[in-house]
Amino acid sequence: MSKRALCMGINNYPGTHMDLHGCVNDANDWAAELAGRGFAVSKLIDSQATKAAMVSAIQSLIGSAVSGDVVVITYSGHGTYVPDTNGDEIDGLDEALCPYDLQTGGGALVDDEINTLFSARKAGVRLLLISDSCHSGTVTRAAAADPDADNAPAPRFMPMGNWLPAEKLPQGISGQPLTTVPVISGVSPFVGALSRMMGDLLLAGCKEGPNNFSYDASIAGRPCGAFTYYALKALRRLPANATYAQWHAAITPGSLPSASYPQTPQIYGSQDARNRQIFS
Incomplete structure (x- = not known):
């Protein structure tokens, strides 16, 4: 068995006015923890994460x-939506992750694309996804952060209006871009890629749906994701044989x-997967 x-981890989102502060620290912290537990770790940080x-x-x-084999993928950064193009979403929106080049040419990594990537794995591969981002918000453009409020927690959500051109935003009957869109699901794009049959698990920083956010935080003077900070703190206190549910x-x-x-x-995951020993 290999691990x-x-x-x-992405803090910098050129052209969006929605930079974060704690995501790179999150990625480095997860990488260090996993390496210490026998994983071969690779990282994508800021401009590397196109x-x-x-x-x-x-x-x-x-x-x-x-x-x-055990495979772990961690993501700290913004979540967003894109208009659904294949009709598989009730609310007409696909959930997506936000790469570094979201606004500068790369676009979003959509749940359908993630599902395709994960569906190629071989049977018996155990996959753990850890998502410190959120997928709940509005279409409208968000204001740039207040420079006098550096320590205020910020939701890790990227409104579509901050990166999609107006002609690609959802439109109303008048043909004008909508300012709000009802969000029904609002889950991590990793959720749709989970296979309960194959024993996949997702640890996510917040509930699904409107008005639920994962926060970019500052704890003890250091930027981080609130979920990542407390998840790692809890992990280090658990006995070696602890389960994911614990x-x-x-x-x-x-x-x-x-x-x-x-x-x-x-x-998220089956009961059997939740009761499996961590990282096994």
Whole structure:
């Protein structure tokens, strides 16, 4: 059995006015933790994490894994939506991850694309996804961060209006871009790529749906994701034989949600997968 991991963290989103602060630290923290637990780790940080590079890295990671291998993918960055083009979404929106070059040519990494990447894996590969981002918000453009509020928690959500041209935004009957769109699902794009039959698991930083966010935080003066910080803190206190369900229970409600970070981390996967020993 081999253990491989890919850790992605993106703070810088050129052209969007929506930079983050803690995502690179998250990726480095996950990478260090996983390396210490026997994983061969690769990272994509900021400008390395273009859409093409993310696709290539996931393909390589998935393609090289064989039955019995454990594969971990962590993502810290913005989540977003794109208008659905194949009619498989009730609300007309596809969930997506935001690469570094989201606004400068690469575009979003959509849930349908992630599903295709993951479906190529061999039977018996155990896949854990850790997503410190959110997929809940509006179409409208978000204002740039207040320069006097560096320590205020910021949602890791990228409104479509901050990166899609007006002609590609959802339109109303008048033909004008809509300012709001009802969001029905609002889940991580990793959710659609999960295979319960193959024992996949997702640890996500917040609930699905409107008004649920994963926060870019500052804890003890250091930028990070609130979920990543408390997930790693809980992990380090668990016994060696702890299960994923026990890990999740150690994060919430003990640490999150909190007054500063009102988010409730989620675990997705079969009961058998939840009861599996962590990283096994």
